[in-house]
Amino acid sequence: MKVPVNSIRVGNVIEYNNKLWVASKVQHITPGKGGAFVQLEAKALREGNKLQERFRSGETIDRVHIDERDCTYLFKDDTGYTFMDKETFEQLTVPGDVLDTDQARFLQDGMEVTVSLYEGAPVGAELPKTVTLAVTEADAVVRGQTASSSYKPAIVEGGIRVMVPPHIGVGTKLVISTEDGSYLERAKD
Numbered sequence: 001m002k003v004p005v006n007s008i009r010v011g012n013v014i015e016y017n018n019k020l021w022v023a024s025k026v027q028h029i030t031p032g033k034g035g036a037f038v039q040l041e042a043k044a045l046r047e048g049n050k051l052q053e054r055f056r057s058g059e060t061i062d063r064v065h066i067d068e069r070d071c072t073y074l075f076k077d078d079t080g081y082t083f084m085d086k087e088t089f090e091q092l093t094v095p096g097d098v099l100d101t102d103q104a105r106f107l108q109d110g111m112e113v114t115v116s117l118y119e120g121a122p123v124g125a126e127l128p129k130t131v132t133l134a135v136t137e138a139d140a141v142v143r144g145q146t147a148s149s150s151y152k153p154a155i156v157e158g159g160i161r162v163m164v165p166p167h168i169g170v171g172t173k174l175v176i177s178t179e180d181g182s183y184l185e186r187a188k189d
Contacts, residue, residue: 003063005038005055013045013118015062016053020045020118045116045123046098067117071125073107081107083115083125094122105160106131106178127178132187133157135172138164151183 008014012023021042030036036057043050055061071083071092080095081104092115096104106127107113116124137155151163162176164183173187 001063001065002060004057005040005059005061006057008038008040008061008063013064013066014042015064016042016051019047020064020123021051045118048100064118066123069115069117071113071115073109073111073113075109076104076107081125083113085115092117092122094125098122099125102181103127103178105158106176106181108158129178130175130184131178132173132175133160135164135168135170135174138168138170138172 006028008023008026010023010026014021014023021044023040023042025039025041027039028036029039038055038057040053040055041050042053069092070086072086074082074084074091076082076096080093081099083092083094084090085092094115103125108131111131112128114126115122116126133156135154135156139152139154150166152166152168154162154164154168156162156174156176160176160181162174162181162183164174168174168183168186173189175184175187176182177184
């Protein structure tokens with residue numbers, strides 16, 4: 001549906017140059033001389049590349065409707081990642097190239113995920129902001145390093161490498177950010 005470019009907000013999905021883009025930054029600029037314009041930064045839904053474009057205030061752009069469904073992660077196979085819709089119990093398969101590999105490594109059985117659909121086809125999945133994982137391997141603490149804020153490498157469930165404080169040992173449950181894979185805190189049992 002064509003809408004004025006002035007009505008685009010962060011998070012809206014638009015179609016531009018035959019690609020789907022998610023608006024990540026929108027600025028309405030009115031210079032002292034000349035006409036007003038909208039500076040738009042967006043990320044391609046499928047490809048992941050970025051777009052920076054200027055539009056005159058009077059222009060229109062295609063805004064697309066994205067359906068979002070609350071799903072539960074089931075399993076991964078050769079076709080992609082399979083989720084189950086919590087309302088209809090229908091199974092959806094998100095192709096492996098659609099889901100970012102950095103985020104896909106945090107998927108756990110039964111995890112609650114929001115799957116985005118465009119014309120019935122999955123175009124993305126949004127994981128929870130954090131996950132709780134147990135440490136499976138951790139280096140020994142080196143005496144005398146407590147004065148500086150040093151971190152040591154540790155391996156958590158799923159084989160994910162995370163930098164953690166020196167006091168963390170094997171078996172400790174940690175809260176990890178799914179956005180950048182960083183250690184946030186010890187899990188509260």
